[in-house]
Amino acid sequence: MRVLVAGAALKGTLDCRETTDAIARGVRAAGHDPILVPIADGGDGSLAALAAAGFTRRTAIVHDAMGRPVQADFAWHAARRVAAVELAQAAGLWRVAAAPRDPWRLSTYGFGELLLQALSLSPQTVLALLGGSATQDAGAGTLQALGAVLSPPPSGFADARWLTTAGGIDLGPAQRRLSGAALKILTDVDHVLSGPDGSAIAFATQKGFPEQDLPALDGAIARFGTVLGQAAQIDVEQPGSGAAGGVGAALLALGGQLAPGAQDLFEAVGFFDALSAADAVISCEGQVDRTTWRGKGPGLAVRAAIARGLPAFLLCARQGPGAQEGTVRIVHAEGDPVDAEALARAAQGALSQSAQASFGA
Secondary structure, rough: EEEEEOOOEOOOEOOOOHHHHHHHHHHHHHHOOOEOOOOOOOOOOHHHHHHHHHOOEEEEEEEOOOEEEEEEEEEOOOOEEEEEHHHHHHHHHHHOOOOOHHHHHOOOOHHHHHHHHHHHOOOOOEEEEOEEOOOOOOOHHHHHHHEEEEEEOOOOOOOOOHHHHOOOEHHHHHHHHOOEEEEEEEEEEOOOOOOOHHHHHHHHHHHHHOHHHHHHHHHHHHHHHHHHHHHOOOOOOOOOOOOHHHHHHHHHHOOOOOEEHHHHHHHHHHHHHOOOOOEEEEEEEEEEHHHHHHHHEEEEHHHHHHHHHEEEEEEEEEEEOOOOOOOOOOEEEOOOOOOOHHHHHHHHHHHHOOOOOEEEE
16 A cells, blocks of 8 residues: 655654655555655744755755844756745744843844845746744834835834834835745634734734733734735635735735645645545644644645545644544654654554555555
């Protein structure tokens, strides 16, 4: 039996290539043939999946969310002329989590710098991978780095504090930088920019904002959304526009197209081609709960298998509310965090214990 192994990153432990390799060992030990396709959903860790699919990594010096120079990577596929730029490489929470910081003063300026580096290669398509951000600047820093003219002018990098004074924006220079390239905005969430289901209410406390600051932050983001919408002559309050603290809305204003990150990343890494040759699918997630089915890569992988009538397995350390979906077989892997050997054992056990008839054998 051919088992499509679609390993996703387990945060803080294994990247998607490492989980895929570990699960594949278990598949082989159970007597089956693995098809290896590391996956991601547009959040942090996506570059590893793209590298496994033939993209090359390019490096640039940009600024992190605190304004410190850092080395950041993006992915480039010369034959397809596709660039993939991961926000978390520049403005990711992982870069600043251990540092004392004022969350109001964090900026996505470095993500804009990374986009400029990718645009210097004259791509036909740019994949903007949103997820894992440290910021709530609604993409103001990104727009500033791309050349947009902000009013009043920020004293440094535009940040959430600047949003409280935002009066206007000229998007023209930034839009011209992107002319000739199709911009796809890949998100792993479907939150809008502002309001009860907006970026501030959903994510700001995870980034260090105290609860009492959320009304002011949400109000500032909403006002900037109005400024953006007027400048771009579109409604930026769309599902996914709240991704990465509102960067989704900023890129929408530049003519980008929002898309669930997993779908486009799966196409880029060849998941659907591999699925057509598979008899079963197995993936992994740190915790399986209802959020797994709201655009995350492992959820899409097993749903795609179920839609084709294939057995689907999801290995995890924990289950939360809303974990069960359709006929997916959720399998516990020992350890929290789960290591590579535990993944291999869980995969072997899941496949060995399943009746041959359930694979259509």
